[in-house]
Amino acid sequence: MTDVIDGNAVAADIREGVTECVDVLEDSGVRPGLATVLMSDDPASETYVSMKQRDCEEVGIEGIHVDVDNDAPAQELYDTIESLNDDDAVHGVLVQKPFVDQVDERRVLRTIDPVKDVDAFHPENVGRLVAGDPLFKPCTPHGIQRLLAAADVDPEGKEAVVVGRSDIVGKPMANMLFGRDEGGNATTTVCHSRTADLAEHTRRADIVVAAAGVPEFITGDMLSEGAVVVDVGINRVERNGESTLVGDVAFESAKEKASAITPVPGGVGPMTRAMLLYNTVKAAGLEADVDVPLP
Numbered sequence: 001m002t003d004v005i006d007g008n009a010v011a012a013d014i015r016e017g018v019t020e021c022v023d024v025l026e027d028s029g030v031r032p033g034l035a036t037v038l039m040s041d042d043p044a045s046e047t048y049v050s051m052k053q054r055d056c057e058e059v060g061i062e063g064i065h066v067d068v069d070n071d072a073p074a075q076e077l078y079d080t081i082e083s084l085n086d087d088d089a090v091h092g093v094l095v096q097k098p099f100v101d102q103v104d105e106r107r108v109l110r111t112i113d114p115v116k117d118v119d120a121f122h123p124e125n126v127g128r129l130v131a132g133d134p135l136f137k138p139c140t141p142h143g144i145q146r147l148l149a150a151a152d153v154d155p156e157g158k159e160a161v162v163v164g165r166s167d168i169v170g171k172p173m174a175n176m177l178f179g180r181d182e183g184g185n186a187t188t189t190v191c192h193s194r195t196a197d198l199a200e201h202t203r204r205a206d207i208v209v210a211a212a213g214v215p216e217f218i219t220g221d222m223l224s225e226g227a228v229v230v231d232v233g234i235n236r237v238e239r240n241g242e243s244t245l246v247g248d249v250a251f252e253s254a255k256e257k258a259s260a261i262t263p264v265p266g267g268v269g270p271m272t273r274a275m276l277l278y279n280t281v282k283a284a285g286l287e288a289d290v291d292v293p294l295p
């Protein structure tokens with residue numbers, strides 16, 4: 001029987017733990033605040049930002065949302081970030097990706113105060129992760145580590161293959177999988193669009209993390225029997241005249257081979273959002289010097 005890992009359930013547990021952290025912070029007179037910034041008219045980004053705001057409301061975090069006109073000069077975005085950095089009611093700041101063309105991505109990430117950088121995309125936080133001393137772990141790979149743990153999968157000593165080398169998922173995921181902390185210690189390979197024989201690598205893997213951004217790219221024949229498959233993809237495709245959400249894994253054929261697999265929707269996505277709340281209460285605790293019982 002294949003274990004279909006329920007990301008909604010694991011995320012609900014994390015949110016419950018975050019709510020307890022909010023209570024502890026409030027007992028110390030601190031209301032944790034998360035600012036989301038959107039400079040885009042991409043409907044998917046609008047959806048993700050409103051989901052994040054709704055999550056904040058559910059756990060008692062003060063959600064602050066700032067829309068920057070997507071035709072505005074880039075300076076308006078940099079100024080918005082600076083003013084959120086200076087705002088004591090804001091403990092976490094994130095700018096929803098992808099960014100509009102006129103914006104310098106590296107400058108945006110560098111402008112966010114590293115101690116409020118709950119996405120962990122600032123170069124200082126990227127460096128700390130690579131050095132094995134993270135202040136915040138990036139939300140998607142951290143969420144994946146928690147999903148694996150919830151499914152009783154310990155990467156230690158296993159062969160892990162990450163398909164995709166993005167800054168948001170592939171690179172940090174690989175670092176966390178081969179790192180020395182809990183949820184790491186796997187022998188880790190990163191595959192990408194120039195990998196010569198992808199299936200040769202994925203067929204060797206005990207754990208496959210699919211983050212290629214290509215709908216249903218990883219099929220059952222590319223997996224070993226009993227592999228654990230984590231699907232990071234979120235692709236909207238037309239199916240029988242209807243728009244539907246699929247991952248980077250062909251779910252039905254992969255399920256035939258996998259011992260455990262994450263679905264799309266309801267797998268990694270809810271965990272990305274849950275770990276953002278986690279990072280926000282962590283940031284608030286650090287700033288206010290309050291010990292929070294992180295879940």
Ligand SMILES: Nc1nc2c(c(=O)[nH]1)N[C@@H](CN(C=O)c1ccc(C(=O)N[C@@H](CCC(=O)O)C(=O)O)cc1)CN2
Nearest residue numbers: 048094095096097098119139265266267269270272273
């Ligand atoms: N600043 C950031 N931008 C982006 C990030 C990020 O971590 N930080 N990640 C992605 C998008 N993303 C978070 O922002 C995200 C995507 C999807 C979900 C999610 O809950 N998906 C649901 C389905 C939602 C739907 O119906 O469309 C699921 O998988 O069940 C959460 C977060 C790029 N940008």
